[in-house]
Amino acid sequence: MTADLLTPSASADPYALFATLRAEDPVHWSDAHRAWLLTRYDDVSAAFQNKAFSNDRVRPVLARRQASGEPTAADRVLGLLSGWMVVNDPPVHTRLRKLAAGAFKGQRIAAMGEQISAIVDEHLDAFLAGSGPQDLVSEVAYPLPATVIATMLGAPAGDRDRFRDWSDELALVAFGTGGAARAERHERALRGLQEMDAYFRELVARRRAEPGEDMLSALMAREDEDRLTDDELVAMCALLLFAGHETTTNSIANATLALLRHPEQLARLRADPELLAPAVEELLRFDGPIKVLNRWVVADTVLGGRTIRAGQRVHLVLASANRDPAKFADPDVLDLARSPNPHIAFGKGIHACIGAQLARMETRVAVGRIVERLPGLSLEQEPVWKDALASRSMETLVVRHS
Amino acid sequence: MRITVDSTVCEAHGQCGVVDMDLFPLDDDGYSAVGPDAEVPAGEEDTALLGIAACPVRALRVL
Ligand code: HEM
Numbered sequence: 001m002t003a004d005l006l007t008p009s010a011s012a013d014p015y016a017l018f019a020t021l022r023a024e025d026p027v028h029w030s031d032a033h034r035a036w037l038l039t040r041y042d043d044v045s046a047a048f049q050n051k052a053f054s055n056d057r058v059r060p061v062l063a064r065r066q067a068s069g070e071p072t073a074a075d076r077v078l079g080l081l082s083g084w085m086v087v088n089d090p091p092v093h094t095r096l097r098k099l100a101a102g103a104f105k106g107q108r109i110a111a112m113g114e115q116i117s118a119i120v121d122e123h124l125d126a127f128l129a130g131s132g133p134q135d136l137v138s139e140v141a142y143p144l145p146a147t148v149i150a151t152m153l154g155a156p157a158g159d160r161d162r163f164r165d166w167s168d169e170l171a172l173v174a175f176g177t178g179g180a181a182r183a184e185r186h187e188r189a190l191r192g193l194q195e196m197d198a199y200f201r202e203l204v205a206r207r208r209a210e211p212g213e214d215m216l217s218a219l220m221a222r223e224d225e226d227r228l229t230d231d232e233l234v235a236m237c238a239l240l241l242f243a244g245h246e247t248t249t250n251s252i253a254n255a256t257l258a259l260l261r262h263p264e265q266l267a268r269l270r271a272d273p274e275l276l277a278p279a280v281e282e283l284l285r286f287d288g289p290i291k292v293l294n295r296w297v298v299a300d301t302v303l304g305g306r307t308i309r310a311g312q313r314v315h316l317v318l319a320s321a322n323r324d325p326a327k328f329a330d331p332d333v334l335d336l337a338r339s340p341n342p343h344i345a346f347g348k349g350i351h352a353c354i355g356a357q358l359a360r361m362e363t364r365v366a367v368g369r370i371v372e373r374l375p376g377l378s379l380e381q382e383p384v385w386k387d388a389l390a391s392r393s394m395e396t397l398v399v400r401h402s
Numbered sequence: 403m404r405i406t407v408d409s410t411v412c413e414a415h416g417q418c419g420v421v422d423m424d425l426f427p428l429d430d431d432g433y434s435a436v437g438p439d440a441e442v443p444a445g446e447e448d449t450a451l452l453g454i455a456a457c458p459v460r461a462l463r464v465l
């Protein structure tokens with residue numbers, strides 16, 4: 001057997017395929033993906049700690065391209081991405097993560113609660129003003145995190161729509177493209193990202209001159225010697241947008257879908273708002289935003305009797321690990337009060353999501369307000385899932401609120 | 403306030419470190435390096451409680 005996660009049926013519901021892989025071939029070579037698929041909780045967990053699996057996967061691509069001639073627009077964008085902490089190993093990663101950590105401190109995020117509630121309510125007001133079938137993704141889940149990130153970085157309100165476009169363009173470039181049909185879109189995305197680069201550069205200059213209460217100012221403020229350069233700050237803005245947008249969109253949309261499909265759990269949450277925090281953890285476990293994370297193999301490794309060679313790729317299947325019966329009792333049951341709940345939707349180890357507290361807050365506020373303000377919410381039609389490997393992502397989630 | 407980590411329970415989820423890397427240091431493999439008995443600086447108690455609550459396996463607690 002060779003597993004293909006990109007068939008329409010696997011995109012719509014990958015969990016049966018994951019169960020088969022976990023049981024029959026937990027360290028699986030997939031010809032379709034030309035990568036190893038790790039599907040058991042313990043193997044994925046251990047892989048986060050295994051130094052043979054590297055996150056440094058953009059720099060080698062960039063080096064190969066640069067060796068072959070003049071730098072193009074694509075090289076310049078790849079240059080920006082190659083500086084992201086998420087595609088670096090220690091010690092480069094350690095330094096960037098440490099410099100960014102101050103801006104994500106729990107207290108700073110907690111202080112953003114009211115601002116986030118206001119943004120959520122603004123989007124729900126617009127949604128409630130509509131009637132009949134409406135797409136919760138395009139109306140709420142998709143615009144919301146872009147607005148939060150723009151606000152957080154201290155960008156003027158009028159610029160927020162541009163953040164959404166840039167986020168799409170980043171995803172297109174970062175996840176690569178196949179086939180000539182997409183080449184033109186790729187070119188357009190690169191042009192958009194040059195505009196983004198210039199925009200963030202200006203924002204950085206403005207905050208340097210006039211620091212505020214925003215996260216960008218916090219990223220700049222350092223007492224000690226080492227600090228982020230302007231180039232690094234621009235790359236950081238792009239990373240926060242890339243890492244914090246689609247993930248949170250999917251977290252809100254997938255959570256809402258899971259609740260609509262489990263009316264008894266939805267009723268339980270309505271009756272007991274105290275359940276919100278554990279409920280969001282369970283919803284992230286049950287159908288989280290990230291299906292697969294990628295690692296490069298930098299040293300031969302034997303795992304489950306298989307030899308994984310340097311130069312190959314490994315896919316850590318988070319969505320499968322989170323349904324592993326060896327770790328979670330009744331893993332396919334949605335139990336909003338599940339505790340403890342050591343899901344790995346936010347990854348694990350040194351790269352564990354630095355935005356996790358913010359993402360939790362956004363998802364809690366959004367799900368809490370949706371449940372409270374849309375008592376008549378119902379699913380209008382079966383959602384359409386994107387054929388995406390990395391993310392568990394709906395094209396649309398058509399619902400009605402009355 | 404004093405806090406502790408049960409290192410037999412910690413699974414290196416790193417969620418405490420996300421809340422505050424100074425209060426909840428992690429070792430090179432991502433396990434908590436809080437140790438058996440750590441003092442929380444005055445004024446940081448609320449942050450410490452946030453970090454403790456963020457641990458999915460309840461490895462951290464107030465002493
Ligand atoms: C529910 C929403 C989210 C999920 C499920 C999620 C998940 C993840 C995961 C699994 C990783 C680890 C990647 C790896 O190991 O290769 C990660 C890293 C990261 N996330 Fe998130 N994320 C979410 C929201 C956010 C938000 C809102 C932000 C910031 C605005 C953010 C910023 C980051 C950054 C900067 C990294 C890289 C950390 C590092 O390499 O050390 N994420 N995220």
Ligand code: SF4
Nearest residue numbers: 412413415416418457
């Ligand atoms: S959150 Fe809990 S499991 Fe994770 S590192 Fe901290 S103490 Fe350990």
